[in-house]
Amino acid sequence: MRKLLALSAAVGVWAGFTCLAAEGTSSKNELHFEWGNGKLVILCDGQAVGEFIYRDEKIPRPFFANLRAPGGIQVTRNYPPRPGKDDVDHATLHPGVWLAFGEVNGQDSWRNRAAIRHERFTAEPAVREGRLRFATESRMLTTEGQPLCTLHSQFTFSVRPAGYLLIWDAVFHADQREIVFGDQEEMGFGVRVATPITERNGGLILSSGGDKTARHTWGKAYQWCDYSGVIGGQRVGITLMSDPSNFRPSWFHNRDYGLMVANSFGRKSMKQGEESRVVVQKGDKLRLCFGVLLHAGPADQELDLAAAYRDFVKQLPPR
Numbered sequence: 001m002r003k004l005l006a007l008s009a010a011v012g013v014w015a016g017f018t019c020l021a022a023e024g025t026s027s028k029n030e031l032h033f034e035w036g037n038g039k040l041v042i043l044c045d046g047q048a049v050g051e052f053i054y055r056d057e058k059i060p061r062p063f064f065a066n067l068r069a070p071g072g073i074q075v076t077r078n079y080p081p082r083p084g085k086d087d088v089d090h091a092t093l094h095p096g097v098w099l100a101f102g103e104v105n106g107q108d109s110w111r112n113r114a115a116i117r118h119e120r121f122t123a124e125p126a127v128r129e130g131r132l133r134f135a136t137e138s139r140m141l142t143t144e145g146q147p148l149c150t151l152h153s154q155f156t157f158s159v160r161p162a163g164y165l166l167i168w169d170a171v172f173h174a175d176q177r178e179i180v181f182g183d184q185e186e187m188g189f190g191v192r193v194a195t196p197i198t199e200r201n202g203g204l205i206l207s208s209g210g211d212k213t214a215r216h217t218w219g220k221a222y223q224w225c226d227y228s229g230v231i232g233g234q235r236v237g238i239t240l241m242s243d244p245s246n247f248r249p250s251w252f253h254n255r256d257y258g259l260m261v262a263n264s265f266g267r268k269s270m271k272q273g274e275e276s277r278v279v280v281q282k283g284d285k286l287r288l289c290f291g292v293l294l295h296a297g298p299a300d301q302e303l304d305l306a307a308a309y310r311d312f313v314k315q316l317p318p319r
Helices: 211-215 305-315
Strands: 030-035 039-044 046-052 063-065 099-100 114-127 131-139 147-160 163-173 180-183 186-193 204-207 224-231 232-242 248-252 259-263 277-279 286-300
Touching: 030 063, 030 147, 039 224, 046 114, 099 163, 099 286, 131 163, 147 305, 163 305, 186 232, 186 248, 211 248, 224 248, 224 259, 232 259, 232 305, 277 286, 286 305
Parallel strands: none
Antiparallel strands: 030 039, 039 046, 046 063, 063 099, 099 186, 114 131, 131 147, 147 163, 163 286, 180 277, 186 259, 204 224, 224 232, 232 286, 248 259
């Protein structure tokens, strides 16, 4: 069964930036969704924006793949990567946009050794108040398939003045036992950008602190980091944003081959102090919330990312 819903959202100009329609088309900025096999396809004006994949043969955790900026240019790496067109390293570890952890009670969902198994949609996709929203329940498992804890996620996708905004609001419920988030680089909210915009291919990493490049942003805490490059005269990119209400700021694990991760756990691994050990007692919960902005605009015009971050904060769900 396929469902199709639509919404309209006004799109404005931000520091000379306008959300762009594909060449030769008119844009009403209408978001739609369709059900696929194990995935939810998000569209704008009939054009695919990306996919929420909740069941996959190779990746045992939910993720977003093949995300595109306004105008249709893809800003995350192809999933699966295309030999000869993409770098094919970490093909099932870096599928697009994901939330995973290399160390929770000794279990590793980042490297797909332990699953984060989708159980059900707790709120079916629907368009209300100008936003596409849905919610899911997932079960974090041990390598042996035993329950570790429950993850409830709320997703919001909207058209904003600076581009498409995705918010992933995650709550980890320690309903089975005490859970302990360890200290690794490979922890948290990650994105793998499209191959043409990686730093190795001329792309640019810029942080809220004004630092640039993977080398100079790695291991530092920021409100946001942006990864962008120029394709066909357009500067296209993806901004990873951390909710200021998260339990601590995120250190960024950025790489020149296209990886960008907001990591609130790897204090020692990110060379920022003593080893981190975040304990959630049985019966308690831990909440993490992040945003992803997909943007595109003329290469000679600057997007006001600080203003885009302030807009993200205004869109956050209440705590």
